[in-house]
Amino acid sequence: MKSLHHNNKRIATLLVAVLLSFALPAMAETPVPAIPKGKGVKCVEPTDVMRKRHFEFILHQRDATMHEGIRTPQHSLAQCLNCHVPKAEAGQERVRYGSDEHFCSACHNYTAVTIDCFECHNDGPTGQPLELTDAEGRPTLLAQPLDLVDEAVRVATREEEQ
Amino acid sequence: MSKDVNATRRKFLGQAAALTGLSVAPGVFLVDLAHGKPADEPVSAKNRWGMLIDTNKCAKDCNACVTACQEENGWGSNEVKSRPDQQAQWIRKVNLKHKATGATYSLPMLCQHCETPPCADVCPTGASFRRADGIVLVDKHICIGCRYCMMACPYKARSFIHEALEDQSVNAPRGKGTVESCTLCVHRVDRDGANATPACAEACNEEGHEAFIFGDLNDPDSRLSQTLKKFGSRQIRADLGLNPGIHYKGI
Amino acid sequence: MNHYDYQEIEGRSGGYWAILLALVGLMAVAGYGWYLMEHEGHWVTGMNNQIVWGTPHVFAIFLIVAASGALNVASIASVFGKYQYKPLARLSGLLAICLLAGGLTVLVLDLGRPDRLVVAMTYYNFKSIFAWNIILYNGFFAIVAVYLWTMMQYSLGKYSKPVGFFAFLWRLILTTGTGSIFGFLVARQGYDAAIMAPLFIAMSFSFGLAIFILLLMGLYNGTRRPLGDLAIRRLKNLLGVFIAGVLYFVLAFHLTNLYATEHHGVEAFILRDGGIYTTLFWWVQIVLGSLVPLALLYHPSWGKNRKLIGLAALLVIIGGLAQVYVIVIGGQAYPLVIFPGYEASSTFTEGVVAPYSPSWPEVMLGLGGVAVALFMVLFAVKVLKFLPISLADNMVDPYHKSGAADTASA
Numbered sequence: 130m131k132s133l134h135h136n137n138k139r140i141a142t143l144l145v146a147v148l149l150s151f152a153l154p155a156m157a158e159t160p161v162p163a164i165p166k167g168k169g170v171k172c173v174e175p176t177d178v179m180r181k182r183h184f185e186f187i188l189h190q191r192d193a194t195m196h197e198g199i200r201t202p203q204h205s206l207a208q209c210l211n212c213h214v215p216k217a218e219a220g221q222e223r224v225r226y227g228s229d230e231h232f233c234s235a236c237h238n239y240t241a242v243t244i245d246c247f248e249c250h251n252d253g254p255t256g257q258p259l260e261l262t263d264a265e266g267r268p269t270l271l272a273q274p275l276d277l278v279d280e281a282v283r284v285a286t287r288e289e290e291q
Numbered sequence: 292m293s294k295d296v297n298a299t300r301r302k303f304l305g306q307a308a309a310l311t312g313l314s315v316a317p318g319v320f321l322v323d324l325a326h327g328k329p330a331d332e333p334v335s336a337k338n339r340w341g342m343l344i345d346t347n348k349c350a351k352d353c354n355a356c357v358t359a360c361q362e363e364n365g366w367g368s369n370e371v372k373s374r375p376d377q378q379a380q381w382i383r384k385v386n387l388k389h390k391a392t393g394a395t396y397s398l399p400m401l402c403q404h405c406e407t408p409p410c411a412d413v414c415p416t417g418a419s420f421r422r423a424d425g426i427v428l429v430d431k432h433i434c435i436g437c438r439y440c441m442m443a444c445p446y447k448a449r450s451f452i453h454e455a456l457e458d459q460s461v462n463a464p465r466g467k468g469t470v471e472s473c474t475l476c477v478h479r480v481d482r483d484g485a486n487a488t489p490a491c492a493e494a495c496n497e498e499g500h501e502a503f504i505f506g507d508l509n510d511p512d513s514r515l516s517q518t519l520k521k522f523g524s525r526q527i528r529a530d531l532g533l534n535p536g537i538h539y540k541g542i
Numbered sequence: 543m544n545h546y547d548y549q550e551i552e553g554r555s556g557g558y559w560a561i562l563l564a565l566v567g568l569m570a571v572a573g574y575g576w577y578l579m580e581h582e583g584h585w586v587t588g589m590n591n592q593i594v595w596g597t598p599h600v601f602a603i604f605l606i607v608a609a610s611g612a613l614n615v616a617s618i619a620s621v622f623g624k625y626q627y628k629p630l631a632r633l634s635g636l637l638a639i640c641l642l643a644g645g646l647t648v649l650v651l652d653l654g655r656p657d658r659l660v661v662a663m664t665y666y667n668f669k670s671i672f673a674w675n676i677i678l679y680n681g682f683f684a685i686v687a688v689y690l691w692t693m694m695q696y697s698l699g700k701y702s703k704p705v706g707f708f709a710f711l712w713r714l715i716l717t718t719g720t721g722s723i724f725g726f727l728v729a730r731q732g733y734d735a736a737i738m739a740p741l742f743i744a745m746s747f748s749f750g751l752a753i754f755i756l757l758l759m760g761l762y763n764g765t766r767r768p769l770g771d772l773a774i775r776r777l778k779n780l781l782g783v784f785i786a787g788v789l790y791f792v793l794a795f796h797l798t799n800l801y802a803t804e805h806h807g808v809e810a811f812i813l814r815d816g817g818i819y820t821t822l823f824w825w826v827q828i829v830l831g832s833l834v835p836l837a838l839l840y841h842p843s844w845g846k847n848r849k850l851i852g853l854a855a856l857l858v859i860i861g862g863l864a865q866v867y868v869i870v871i872g873g874q875a876y877p878l879v880i881f882p883g884y885e886a887s888s889t890f891t892e893g894v895v896a897p898y899s900p901s902w903p904e905v906m907l908g909l910g911g912v913a914v915a916l917f918m919v920l921f922a923v924k925v926l927k928f929l930p931i932s933l934a935d936n937m938v939d940p941y942h943k944s945g946a947a948d949t950a951s952a
Binding site for chain 3: 336357370372373374376377378379382383384385386387388389390391395396404409412414415416417418433434435436437438439441442443444445446447449450451452453454455468469470527529531
């Protein structure tokens with residue numbers, strides 16, 4: 130009788146200890162990556178869409194570019210970097226992939242998801258970031274979702290051919 | 292009553308026109324800039340890009356095409372750990388001397404962009420491939436670095452990257468452990484189409500030699516096709532039956 | 543048909559552990575060499591843009607070719623019905639798997655992007671013989687595993703003949719595929735030849751059997767199990783036939799090339815002017831690797847001496863490595879003939895023999911593959927019943943009528 134009560138107590142203590150071990154870290158500050166802000170007003174896709182699906186865009190675009198020569202700037206990797214990685218300040222090295230200050234590695238270091246894009250691709254800006262409006266104030270591709278852009282281009286091409 | 296309907300109709304038409312104009316305008320803007328195909332249109336077999344190189348116009352000690360390719364595509368100076376025989380070379384000047392007659396020639400040798408490329412045949416993953424418009428490329432996303440294509444190429448056009456690189460040119464992503472070769476400046480071709488000039492051709496023109504003619508082999512009216520038809524040409528190792536897109540004259 | 547008794551080796555002697563330890567050490571050094579190659583890039587090796595396949599590929603191709611040949615002994619038993627080879631069949635299948643594993647290890651680790659192995663297994667270009675080889679190699683593992691299973695599980699014994707036949711066909715296709723990797727290269731003077739495929743088949747027979755003989759003698763010597771002369775004699779005679787077969791294909795290959803003026807350049811290079819390649823071809827491949835072993839194996843008294851038979855097998859292996867070296871590296875060193883009839887020069891090693899010297903990471907990686915294969919064999923014979931307890935003459939061939947047969951071990 131006494132031993133049974135002791136056993137139950139032991140089990141209860143163990144259970145509490147295990148549950149606490151899960152709970153305690155949650156009470157502490159969960160580290161989140163500090164993602165540097167990109168240039169411009171907004172990204173080419175909504176933030177939550179990008180968070181969930183940026184790799185889909187990248188993977189799809191790379192095949193479209195390589196095999197079909199499609200070079201729409203909307204999902205071009207080089208254009209991503211033009212906005213999201215700042216140019217080097219005068220006299221300083223610009224931020225490189227691998228450091229926590231680089232836009233891509235800020236998250237990828239945190240999540241420990243290895244990517245090999247930058248084995249081949251330049252990890253920094255190589256041109257001007259896309260603007261929302263061009264010099265004459267007309268909205269550029271950046272201001273519109275992709276499918277509208279495709280439609281506009283198709284319409285324009287048809288008009289040109291007529 | 293009809294006046295009101297007309298006014299309404301006019302207003303509606305005006306708004307529709309404005310909306311269409313607004314949505315079309317960026318597209319028109321885009322097409323205006325690019326003389327080639329629209330950015331989102333896939334390439335097709337209606338084009339076949341090629342070049343004619345006139346070796347008579349090629350100066351023996353001139354390396355302008357090589358230097359221009361290096362600057363455009365970012366090779367030639369950033370492989371610091373590799374030995375010279377390990378460093379990449381997309382285009383090279385070859386000096387020839389005929390063994391029997393002693394005649395000498397100088398010509399640039401680059402990827403010949405064959406119609407039936409042996410490099411594409413042997414690639415196990417399909418990373419080495421020929422695009423619909425005739426440009427032979429390496430899809431480095433799926434290249435495993437086995438170098439079989441380098442064994443198969445009859446022109447020694449391919450190079451393997453022997454060390455880690457950074458600060459690659461935006462025109463030519465390149466990295467350790469993959470194979471690469473001349474892309475016929477595909478980034479320029481996609482942007483400018485028949486009006487494109489690969490960097491090598493552009494530099495040669497700037498030097499005043501004008502040995503390169505780039506164009507569409509499938510377009511009988513292009514300057515390239517007309518020149519080929521009128522003056523003839525030959526392909527290097529034509530006996531292999533690969534039908535390269537790069538033709539040579541004067542040898 | 544005798545029901546042989548197979549048993550695991552004891553594997554508790556100091557010698558056994560010493561060998562295992564040495565192999566692990568070799569694999570560790572090889573691993574470091576590979577790490578250097580992968581992390582730094584291939585600049586640390588002797589390979590360059592002219593010699594793109596170097597020493598690791600020599601070892602890998604040797605091991606892969608030998609792997610398919612090692613299955614021969616089992617095939618002779620199952621497919622050709624020679625019961626005297628039956629007790630050796632399990633070891634033969636095991637050796638085939640282990641040699642292939644060792645060879646593929648080296649091949650995969652030498653890739654520029656070995657992290658993309660999954661890509662190689664999911665993106666296929668079916669026009670590439672390389673892609674077919676990937677399928678053939680993986681299939682070989684599966685088929686030989688099933689083959690071993692039919693041999694080792696008594697109730698499945700009746701399937702060992704059809705499975706063995708299938709395995710035999712598969713390995714012929716596999717080795718043809720390996721030879722065709724070179725045979726399909728139209729641009730290279732040293733390769734573009736249909737005979738590369740049958741040459742590789744013959745090489746596989748020879749190398750695989752040589753390794754098998756050495757391993758058999760080593761294992762039975764080390765475990766003090768009886769190994770009769772009958773088994774050895776059959777194997778060594780077979781090895782002699784295979785060596786002669788390889789010599790025939792080499793002869794046919796070179797004589798054909800010598801006839802065609804187009805190939806005189808590469809023939810002069812390999813046979814006369816190639817420096818190290820010529821030395822390796824004549825002295826190591828032909829003399830040491832083929833003629834001396836033939837003499838040793840067929841001599842009336844030398845052919846009965848275990849030590850000399852072992853030496854002959856070892857020489858065949860060394861000669862085989864030299865042969866693969868000449869084929870793989872010599873074939874690349876000879877310049878591409880891009881402009882027939884012209885002398886060419888450029889900044890990209892045009893028209894001249896490409897220089898190559900093996901670097902230590904490459905050699906270690908290659909030896910590491912050998913170590914992987916050997917380690918797997920030694921481990922397997924300790925945990926499963928691959929080796930017959932006795933290969934004495936009365937066990938191997940109870941119908942043999944000669945009175946001279948005895949059970950003396952080496």
